[in-house]
Amino acid sequence: MTSITLLGTTALLFDAPGETDLPTQQRIWALAREVETWPEVREAVPGMNNLMLVFARAPRHLAALEARLRDAWDAAVPLPREGRLVELPVTYGGDAGPHLADVVAHTGLTVDAIVALHTAPDYPVFALGSHPGYCYLGGMDPRITTPRRKVPVLSIPGGAVSIGGSQTGVSASTGPSGWNTIGSTTMCFFDPTRDPPALLRPGDTIRFRAERVIR
């Protein structure tokens, strides 16, 4: 079942049903392109198989907007996007990946197995979020799924490669995070003076290469 829920009076959250996958995300991209033209919507922000609609102004009557949203989803066909492939060299473990041990403990896999599973896929950029230039990636092997941390870490450095639940990603700048840091890389993902300011956009692909593994 699709779900539509409130984020206060600020936004609506639309969540697509089913397992997280690229075809669904392509429909989310199509839905975003449609709803961002609606006068009630100031920004349409894709997440992982979901879409946040930020109100230009909270409407008096929600039911009509929700009905239009459901209709638009039913009509949405996958919008493929051709993008670039960016390869990121990663140091796994040690000081670069202080929570790799937690992933080992949770999954019961060895460090080498985790690194092999993490570097195997090409990860499509599903959406940007979290902080400037940060990419949400699809395609992580479910065998290395590890719950977010019980208490968020107050500061994770830029370039940190991490796992949160069934997702993986790379921090674009230093900041707090609830994810498990397993490695690090160096890349400038965001520059506000560039147009567009973000290095990557939905439809691009990231590939992780194990440059070094500290066991």
Next chain:
Amino acid sequence: MIEILSDTALATVQDLGRTGALNWGVGTSGAMDPLALAAGNILLGNGAGAAAIEVQVFPFLVRFAEPCAFALTGADCAASLDGRPLLPWCSAEAAAGQILRLGLPAAATWRASRAYLCLAGGIDVPAVLGSRSTQLRGAFGGHDGRALRQGDRLAAVAPGAGQRPTGLGAVPPAFCLPLSQDGLPAIRVLPAAEYDRYTAASRAAFWGEPWRITPQSDRYGYRLAGPTLTPSAPIELRSHGIVPGVIQVPHGGQPIVQMRDAQPSGGYPKIGTIIEADLWRLGQAPIGSRLRFVETDWETALAARDANEAWLANLARLADLRRIAT
């Protein structure tokens, strides 16, 4: 031009926030008390989008290098200009060389923790990605993308002596739009997606028990202390867009309210979201203070927005009358 004299921390340039950049992962930032910022700009005759200095560590001192009209709103911090007391929520004019001092916020009048120093025309910093608000995580916007430091110099867009009428004041929203429940400040909340997935006891405690704002609270988020909130079954969510005011519950069971510098997306379960009209109340709530969450509905939430807007519209009308009369 003003110069920051105090060895200050955490003061930043903020406007009403950055819109249109969420899809690059850029959060909104903006004033923690948007009502106070908007009122300060109205008192000065500034545009609604003008930027001001948000002060949250006191005392805070600035020297005016040239004559300039200014307004102070937010916390009542016993402000003085060259030692002469100033009324809170008032506009005034400084002469060249005068020193403005903001002291500790007074708890006796109304409890608040952030003050806004608005200058004539607004703080003259470049708009980045559509806003002058400081984006601390991205290190852009505001003044060089960072908090203000001793010795920083900031220009007003429209300085000068006698440029606009001053001496205009407002009765603060803490008096005009009060909200409390069982003796504590109240904040209205709409239940969010995962609300029904918490145990009945947790839901009852969420509304029924007071919440304390812990010292681990800042412009990014407020970590609250109170009863442990427990889901009926573990919840793992896919990352999704979030907004300031979202009340997330990490696995530890103590909620975090996302504030103005919050990231624009997250994955922790959401038990509720503070309505936009009440975000200023939380933005002003001091660390260590307690509050209650009050369940509300869509109609009440929009009525609260209308009340805030009516209060600002009335202030703008009075300010216009004053300008016509001057």
